[in-house]
Amino acid sequence: MKTTIVCGVLGAGKTTFLNSILKQEKGKAVVLVNDFGSAGIDGEIISVGGIDTIELPSGCVCCTLRFDLITAIRKIQEQFRPDHLFIEPSGVASPSAVIDVLDTLGIQPVTVVGIVDATEFIEAYETDMYGWFFKSQVTRSDIILINKTDLVDEQRTSEIIGIVEMLNPNAVIVPAVNAELDAGLLRHDMRTPNKEGAQGHAFQAETITVLLKGIQRFDFLKAFFERMLSGEYGMLMRAKALVQTDRGPYRFDLASKQVAFEIFGKEVENSRLVVIGNDLKEEKIRKELER
């Protein structure tokens, strides 16, 4: 079983990458997601494409979930016997912990794809806003996608490539839009040896999950997502939702200080929204949504 680990900060484009690469996959693929308080949103987004998707409970693979991860991978091997396992750890995890687990289980070959969000990479790098695991996502990756290059100019993309090259001279670096990668590049003979060892992570963020009852008004939710950008609900890093609205099933995203929404491929039974950030105004958020 070959394994691809997809890492990158909150909202960088990991799930987008999976959806795109899975379309090119010829063998049997299974996806394991460990999302940061996502209430199963990523799992549902991926499985709508017909791919078997297993969710690890909310938490972080590099801290409390090591045992769960081992159990889940063993189960996947027995139950599905996939040719290719894709793992999307939460955006606040270092790939090292996952690589460690795969080593322990004797699983190879393993490729790590790191997704960099071009709109915030330089700020995150210069201010060290995510702590050490952010650099570790770059230094431990074999392929690095500089994603969302449609939202920055060429000069910015070149600057990012320069920094990424310096941090990881061995990686294959690919600028991308919508995390598109030619699957041919996903060779599994490119792992660089693990010099770093697993560490805990220092990043902290709050997460709020809101369950939305009944059919929601599309216009209201769109406006709510736009208001979230203004800072009135706290320091938001990421929000996402799957919602059954009066215009049908919709997926809403807030990432890279942008709001996006698109129609979702199937009816949403349990409409839900996840907000991740700091100093979140939970009461205000709930009051407005749980009316």
Ligand SMILES: Nc1nc2c(ncn2[C@@H]2O[C@H](COP(=O)(O)OP(=O)(O)OP(=O)(O)O)[C@@H](O)[C@H]2O)c(=O)[nH]1
């Ligand atoms: N403009 C633009 N938007 C993108 C690009 N790639 C992804 N997005 C959007 O960014 C948002 C987040 O993408 P996801 O793929 O869900 O990101 P993620 O890394 O899986 O997010 P988490 O799992 O929550 O950490 C979605 O609205 C995507 O459509 C890109 O290249 N350009």
Ligand SMILES: [Mg+2]
């Ligand atoms: Mg995701």
